Amino acid sequence: MTYKYNIFFICALMLSIIACSNDDDDDTPVSVPENDRTEQQVVDNDSLVDYLNTHYYNATEVNAISNPTVADVVITELLEGETLPSGTALLISAVETKTTTYLEVDYDYYILKIKQGGGSNSPYFSDSVRVNYSGNLLNEEIFDSSVVPRVFDLVNPDIIPGWRKVFPEFNVASAFTTSSGIVTFENYGMGVMFLPSGLGFYAAYRSSIPSYSNLIFKFELYQSQVNDHDMDGVPSYFEDIDNDGEVFNDDTDTNLFSNFVDQDDDGDGVLTLNELEPTEYIINTNLGEIEPLLAAKEFEISKTEDSGIITIKTVKIVDSNNDGLDDYLDENITINYN
Ligand SMILES: [Ca+2]
Ligand SMILES: [Ca+2]
Ligand SMILES: [Ca+2]
Ligand SMILES: [Ca+2]
Structure with a gap:
């Protein structure tokens, strides 16, 4: 147990250095006047539901893989008049619909759960998590992705609220092995989240993410670490x-x-x-x-x-x-x- 946590901390330190240098590009959020959250949620949910109704994923192929990766999940638009190809599932019938209240507004968001994860614990919403991920807009444009697994403190101000809602729904990996310095995780939680802008960056504008963007993240959840930010003994x-x-x-x-x-x-x-x-x-x-x-x-x-x-x-x-x-x-x- 101690060994596992040591590994986690060393990697967390290394990765946060890499993460910091990555974040120095021209990605500083710019604020614009905020729309009414309740009204924006209606607009966003319409877009998300429309997307889920018109896109499918390679279900049979992905489900046959024991440790599917972000790259294995392929989401494709179902063109007008086209029949659903065999071995695929329309997203709207494959996702779980979740609701949460954030800043006094009720939000719907959607989770495609591909693997629950075989580890014994799920992250708490305030934990640090080690993940691989790829984020894209509804127009398929990828705005960010991890090259190597990265560690994020879910209550860091840069982290979107949607991540705090979704990762606790999954379990971490059941085990990992290290060979020649390469860590391989087994039976980790894996899925895709579809988030309204209110659980994303909302009004903040970044070079690659316009204000009020709905966000899609494919992810692999490997590990989590309970945080006690003020070290007062209460997690x-x-x-x-x-x-x-x-x-x-x-x-x-x-x-x-x-x-x-x-x-x-x-x-x-x-x-x-x-x-x-x-x-x-x-x-x-x-x-x-x-x-x-x-x-x-x-x-x-x-x-x-x-x-x-x-x-x-x-x-x-x-x-x-x-x-x-x-x-x-x-x-x-x-x-x-x-
Ligand atoms: Ca609270
Ligand atoms: Ca206080
Ligand atoms: Ca305290
Ligand atoms: Ca007291």
Whole structure:
């Protein structure tokens, strides 16, 4: 487990350097006046549904591949009067329709799920993910794609909200192998997302992406890593207090730092990390001991292994006065557990 995470971090660091240099081209977003989101969603959804009704993909061919890649999925327009070629599926009958509320507007978006992914976990919306992807507009123009797998923090401001909605619907790879420095992933999540502009870049204009563009991303989801952005012991996905799948709008102490980047969430002077109950587990695997199951609001903050002895440190959220408000969010409780 430790080995896997180390690999992840090293690659994440390397890839973020590559990613940064790639982003230096003339792709700076330009703002234009924003359309009404509800009206724009109607227009966008009409375009998306029309696209899904008039395009098909090579279903039989792709489904026969055990680890299909972005390049294997071919979407083709069904011309007027043409019959659907055998071995293909019309997108409208192959996609799952999803709905979400974002910035108080209800959005429909569509997922073509080709492989669920065989790994045991799915990313949380605030995790970092390692993916391969190719993004194009409805006119087929590819505006961005990864040459090698890239790592993205899904709550980075540059990341579109649609990615936070879609990746948690898939599982990561079941395994990976490394040979001559090349990492190969097995049985990863794979699909295509069809997003309205409101879950994309919306009004922002880039050289290759006009304002209000609906976006299509083909992707392969390899790995994910739970983020705790402020390192306060509470994972970022758990700092979404209103449970709307976004972390930017939760600020318990209204100090303008959202909880996921606030180390003292209730502003009571005791750091969140100190308002959590710490536990250390020592597991001697040489004696056949196994790792404990953690409580519902207990999170691992470190894990080390040495000669078969595993040491796990956790923190647990507590509500010491049982008023339904956890201590780290309760400014009237200031117990310091450290
Ligand atoms: Ca939220
Ligand atoms: Ca705050
Ligand atoms: Ca926090
Ligand atoms: Ca408190």
